[in-house]
Amino acid sequence: MHVPDVVIVTALDLLSQQNDIIESVEIDRPGKLFQSVNESLFNDPNYRQQYGLNNIGQNVRNNGYGLPDADVDGYEALRLSRGSNSVTIAILDTEVDEHIDLQGRILEGWDSFSDTIEWSDECHLVGHGTGVAGVAAAAENNRVGIVGVNWKVKLLPIRIAGLCEITQLSAGRGIIMAADREADILQMSFGWYEPVVEGFLRDASLYAYYSGALLVASSGNDPNQNVAIPAAYPEVMAISGTDNLDQLADFSTFGPEISLAAPGVDIVTLTSTQGDPQRRTTVFRSGTSFSSPYVSGAAAHIMGLRPELSADQVRSILEKSSDDLGSVGFDNQYGNGRLNIFKALLWVLNP
Numbered sequence: 648m649h650v651p652d653v654v655i656v657t658a659l660d661l662l663s664q665q666n667d668i669i670e671s672v673e674i675d676r677p678g679k680l681f682q683s684v685n686e687s688l689f690n691d692p693n694y695r696q697q698y699g700l701n702n703i704g705q706n707v708r709n710n711g712y713g714l715p716d717a718d719v720d721g722y723e724a725l726r727l728s729r730g731s732n733s734v735t736i737a738i739l740d741t742e743v744d745e746h747i748d749l750q751g752r753i754l755e756g757w758d759s760f761s762d763t764i765e766w767s768d769e770c771h772l773v774g775h776g777t778g779v780a781g782v783a784a785a786a787e788n789n790r791v792g793i794v795g796v797n798w799k800v801k802l803l804p805i806r807i808a809g810l811c812e813i814t815q816l817s818a819g820r821g822i823i824m825a826a827d828r829e830a831d832i833l834q835m836s837f838g839w840y841e842p843v844v845e846g847f848l849r850d851a852s853l854y855a856y857y858s859g860a861l862l863v864a865s866s867g868n869d870p871n872q873n874v875a876i877p878a879a880y881p882e883v884m885a886i887s888g889t890d891n892l893d894q895l896a897d898f899s900t901f902g903p904e905i906s907l908a909a910p911g912v913d914i915v916t917l918t919s920t921q922g923d924p925q926r927r928t929t930v931f932r933s934g935t936s937f938s939s940p941y942v943s944g945a946a947a948h949i950m951g952l953r954p955e956l957s958a959d960q961v962r963s964i965l966e967k968s969s970d971d972l973g974s975v976g977f978d979n980q981y982g983n984g985r986l987n988i989f990k991a992l993l994w995v996l997n998p
């Protein structure tokens with residue numbers, strides 16, 4: 648309740664006249680504790696290294712000091728949303744391990760790969776899918792690992808890669824399965840440097856798009872190539888990668904298909920538990936594989952707040968609310984700009 652100043656003044660005046668029982672009267676005022684944000688907010692041991700969420704100029708891995716606020720404003724965003732467990736991101740990747748930092752969030756998945764190609768534990772140990780899932784969804788304030796973009800979203804692991812390889816058949820089947828399982832977002836950190844042509848992979852992407860899912864994919868890790876498919880498909884958001892200075896990563900593929908950029912250099916995230924769920928290992932990864940899940944986690948925030956929005960509307964909000972970098976307006980490196988989750992959520996809450 649807001650009390651008008653005039654009422655307060657009158658009340659103080661009346662109270663101070665009771666000087667036989669009240670010695671003096673004054674207004675109490677709220678104060679602040681002077682702890683810096685990155686020290687106090689999260690107890691997750693690797694949070695301070697997560698410049699992508701909150702860049703305070705920290706020097707991650709001794710690769711140089713960052714540019715303050717060259718980040719997705721993940722810290723500010725938490726004031727507006729903590730995520731929703733009614734939203735699901737399909738992680739189309741290698742396996743997503745039952746890492747303790749993803750506890751309770753992993754739905755029963757599906758394997759599109761092992762019945763098409765033989766696989767071994769070799770690729771499982773890479774932990775690629777677990778790292779992608781961590782960026783989007785690791786739990787906050789659990790004294791484990793990192794802080795994900797979204798703390799409640801469910802994860803649907805769709806294994807499409809094994810033996811460190813991936814085929815368009817396994818990927819396409821996984822995309823169709825993710826759509827049929829009604830995943831809201833398809834997170835795709837893989838691709839092929841091939842032109843956009845008709846075929847099974849394209850058909851699968853269109854099937855998922857027309858079923859209402861938001862498709863998010865990494866642009867690729869070769870600056871001399873065109874944006875990879877499926878990222879280059881018009882129905883898919885293509886995400887390039889930036890560093891802690893908001894510069895395009897030197898490995899990032901770019902081109903006119905880029906929708907957004909997001910942090911992709913020296914990203915600390917989860918890795919394989921090697922079968923031991925108590926294993927809490929984290930690792931640094933670089934690549935557009937790890938920039939695109941920032942966007943998936945952000946999209947899941949929007950869908951949690953406004954479930955009636957279409958995937959196209961969510962995409963549009965993310966693009967319009969991004970921070971323009973490079974040349975003014977759209978450019979081939981950053982697309983519409985670098986993701987800003989806080990601004991996206993402000994847009995959603997105050998359209």
Ligand SMILES: [Ca+2]
Pocket residue numbers: 700701702716717718719720721
């Ligand atoms: Ca910031």
Ligand SMILES: [Ca+2]
Pocket residue numbers: 691748785786787788789790791792793794795
């Ligand atoms: Ca954590």
Ligand SMILES: [Ca+2]
Pocket residue numbers: 971972973974975976977978981982983984
């Ligand atoms: Ca620009």
